[in-house]
Amino acid sequence: MxxxxxxxxxxxxxxxxxxxxxxxxxxxxxxxxxxxxxxxxxxxxxxxxxxxxxxxxxxxxxxxxxxxxxxxxxxxxxxxxxxxxxxxxxxxxxxxxxxxxxxxxxxxxxxxxxxxxxxxxxxxxxxxxxxxxxxxxxxxxxxxxxxxxxxxxxxxxxxxxxxxxxxxxxxxxxxxxxxxxxxxxxxxxxxxxxxxTQASTALALAGLFRAHRAAQAALITGALSTDAAMGSSAPFTADIHTLRGHRGQIDTAAALRALLDGSAIRQSHLDGDERVQDPYCIRCQPQVDGACLDLLRQAGRTLEIEANAVTDNPLVLSDESVVSGGNFHAEPVAFAADQIAIAICEIGAIAQRRIALLVDPALSYGLPPFLARKPGLNSGLMIAEVTSAALMSENKQMSHPASVDSTPTSANQEDHVSMACHGARRLLQMTENLFAIIGIEALAGVQGVELRAPLTTSPLLQKAAACLREAVPGLDEDRYMAPDLAAATGLVAAGALTASIGPDLLPALED
CATH class of the missing domain: 1.10.275.10 (Fumarase/aspartase (N-terminal domain))
Structure with a gap:
């Protein structure tokens, strides 16, 4: 093509x-x-x-x-x-x-x-x-x-x-x-x-596309975690988010409602649930992931403009004059890259808290410790959660804005610079970390849902679970775990998890 x-x-x-x-x-x-x-x-x-x-x-x-x-x-x-x-x-x-x-x-x-x-x-x-x-x-x-x-x-x-x-x-x-x-x-x-600015812009666009793919997958794994933890879908009610008005929040809540629709697990605890409220990592998904979606969309608009821009110097103008300016300064790209980095960091941060919730018997509402079928003899997903924490922390460190840095170059002729290129390049590593965090949440969410049997999750989430299980078998006994994490990460990175339920259901990058 x-x-x-x-x-x-x-x-x-x-x-x-x-x-x-x-x-x-x-x-x-x-x-x-x-x-x-x-x-x-x-x-x-x-x-x-x-x-x-x-x-x-x-x-x-x-x-x-x-x-x-x-x-x-x-x-x-x-x-x-x-x-x-x-x-x-x-x-x-x-x-x-x-x-x-x-x-x-x-x-x-x-x-x-x-x-x-x-x-x-x-x-x-x-x-x-x-x-x-x-x-x-x-x-x-x-x-x-x-x-x-x-x-x-x-x-x-x-x-x-x-x-x-x-x-x-x-x-x-x-x-x-x-x-x-x-x-x-x-x-x-x-x-x-x-x-x-083509190198900086290409790297920032790559980070944007990868971050959006991870954000879509995080809605699927977030919904799986919600069902696995027997969380409430009431906080995703449309009117709540309409009253606030943020587009990303509204779109995210709509996706979560659709993903959880028809869940027998949810139906089982609609009445008599002794918990008044779920932790924020479950209840506030629309507010957090929706804000991240808005940030990605804003960065996308900036980068689309930059991708179509003339950024060399000097320029031949419409009156045929040749004028020297500064369109090569990549400050807009640097700001967009920093926005994307913040969104990547926060999507991973709230996903990691959901993983931590699922492996903690004090919070997971009846699930066994570390989602092990025979805890004690088996450690289950104990260290998979630790890995997700390590990746989350690494992304936090890398999310510090690059655009606020500058150093004079070229004998002080170029005395203020954007640092856009490495600010955008770091997004590749950050999204790689995020793919892994979301992959680990997929492992935890599907394992948690399966532990609720004979109750079943929603039809859409069953498709996502089946996609994961084609690559990673259920965890009945401890085994060498690195290939499981790599396979789950690969499904997120390749977009297979989102494709399994149909990407049209999930919020697009362009609102």
């Missing part, structure tokens, strides 16, 4: 498809004319004598140095090679492909001044799956994601390294094997490629 990108209006759903499924992406050819017009304007400036930043001058603190027209190509090549200063592990292929798609969108707006040759090469690399090796670290999220994007641009020049057909190759070899030719960068083209 190939997604046609319409710069300025690309929706989150298309970006999610590129991330999750690896679809190809091409620009709508209707944008070619504007791209060519801006490129012609830059070529005219490069042939003249008027100094324009990034076209015929040095960069950053060296902007006052005029460059001869004969040295334009050398200037751009030197820029890319000198900026390839990334360190650390290579970013995953799906994130690199998303970076490339975002760069297509930005260049497609026709304000960057690049030739169509660059656009076509990126499209060809996506189609033939030439994936530049982009080290994960090295950007402070201002003046663009310079180092990460330089590694992308280097491959386009036939430099650097790339992955092709499972092999790590030189950039030139990867292009040649794919039947593609490198480009010689013209005036401003190197700067257009590396100025921009």
């Amino acid at each position: 190939t997604i046609t990108l319409h710069p300025g209006t690309v929706p989150l759903a298309d970006l999610a498809s590129i991330y999750w499924s690896g679809e190809n992406a091409v620009l709508d050819r209707g944008f070619d004319t504007q791209i060519e017009k801006a490129a012609a304007r830059i070529a005219a400036i490069a042939a003249g004598n008027e100094p324009v930043y990034g076209v015929n001058t040095g960069f950053g603190k060296l902007a006052s140095i005029k460059i001869d027209a004969a040295d334009t190509a050398t200037l751009q090549r030197n820029l890319i090679l000198s900026h390839c200063c990334g360190v650390g592990a290579a970013l995953p292929e799906n994130i690199v492909r998303l970076i490339m798609a975002l760069k297509l969108i930005s260049l497609g707006r026709g304000a960057s001044g690049v030739r169509l040759d660059l656009v076509r090469l990126i499209e060809g690399m996506l189609e033939r799956r030439v994936t530049p090796l982009i080290p994960e670290k090295g950007s402070v999220g201002a003046s663009g994601d310079l180092a990460p994007l330089a590694h992308l641009a280097a491959v386009m020049m036939g430099e650097g390294e790339a992955f092709f057909e499972g092999e790590r190759l030189s950039g030139s070899a990867a292009l040649e094997r794919a039947g593609l030719a490198p480009v010689v960068l013209a005036a401003k083209e190197g700067l257009a490629l590396i100025n921009g």
Whole structure:
């Protein structure tokens, strides 16, 4: 499948498809004319004598140095090679492909001044799956994601390294094997490629999509925990949440009601329940998870705007003037990443408390200690709960905002930076932790529901339980547990748990 990108209006759903499924992406050819017009304007400036930043001058603190027209190509090549200063592990292929798609969108707006040759090469690399090796670290999220994007641009020049057909190759070899030719960068083209927030934005989008997948699964496991603990569904009554008015809370409560509808366990204690109120981790799921959903939706709106933005510098404006600004500063992305991190942390925190409730016989309303069928002889889910606590604590530490940090760079020319790139990159580890926490809650919730037999949970939750049991058998006796946790985590990460009950029932990312 190939997604046609319409710069300025690309929706989150298309970006999610590129991330999750690896679809190809091409620009709508209707944008070619504007791209060519801006490129012609830059070529005219490069042939003249008027100094324009990034076209015929040095960069950053060296902007006052005029460059001869004969040295334009050398200037751009030197820029890319000198900026390839990334360190650390290579970013995953799906994130690199998303970076490339975002760069297509930005260049497609026709304000960057690049030739169509660059656009076509990126499209060809996506189609033939030439994936530049982009080290994960090295950007402070201002003046663009310079180092990460330089590694992308280097491959386009036939430099650097790339992955092709499972092999790590030189950039030139990867292009040649794919039947593609490198480009010689013209005036401003190197700067257009590396100025921009595409690496930070791609990482933040990946964190967003993963966090939303975990949030949907957390509603399923939260409902399982509610039934396993014989919790009340009364706090999910629609009028309660309408009276408060928050969209995420309303949507979350509706999903919980639907998930629990038809539960024989719930029906069994509608009358004569001696508990007046459940603990907050059960009763306040709509208020907490709903607020997290609102935060994710808000971050999604910010990132959708950023994904469609022109963020390099200088820009060719509608009157054909070329003006230097600061759209490369990734502060909006940094704020969005921090919002996502907070939501990830809180979804995991309340889920962990539900796990702790289920394994505690003082709180679980008749379930055996640690959900072991023969407690004492067996430890059950005792240490699985401890693992969830460790992951929750790790996420708390990582949720400290990255956007409030800054350090001057480039001889104080770039004296305030966003830290968006690593602020977004941490979301990958945080969501990995969250997938595991939700997976452990699935193990506990299903085990707890099964211990209520012959009473049964709702039809929808029975589907979720069956999905888990296809991968993880019931825990009758202690066994080597790590594979169980890995399998349950994998179901959450792959979206299988949500697919088992039908994702349309769960709140979408776009409200």
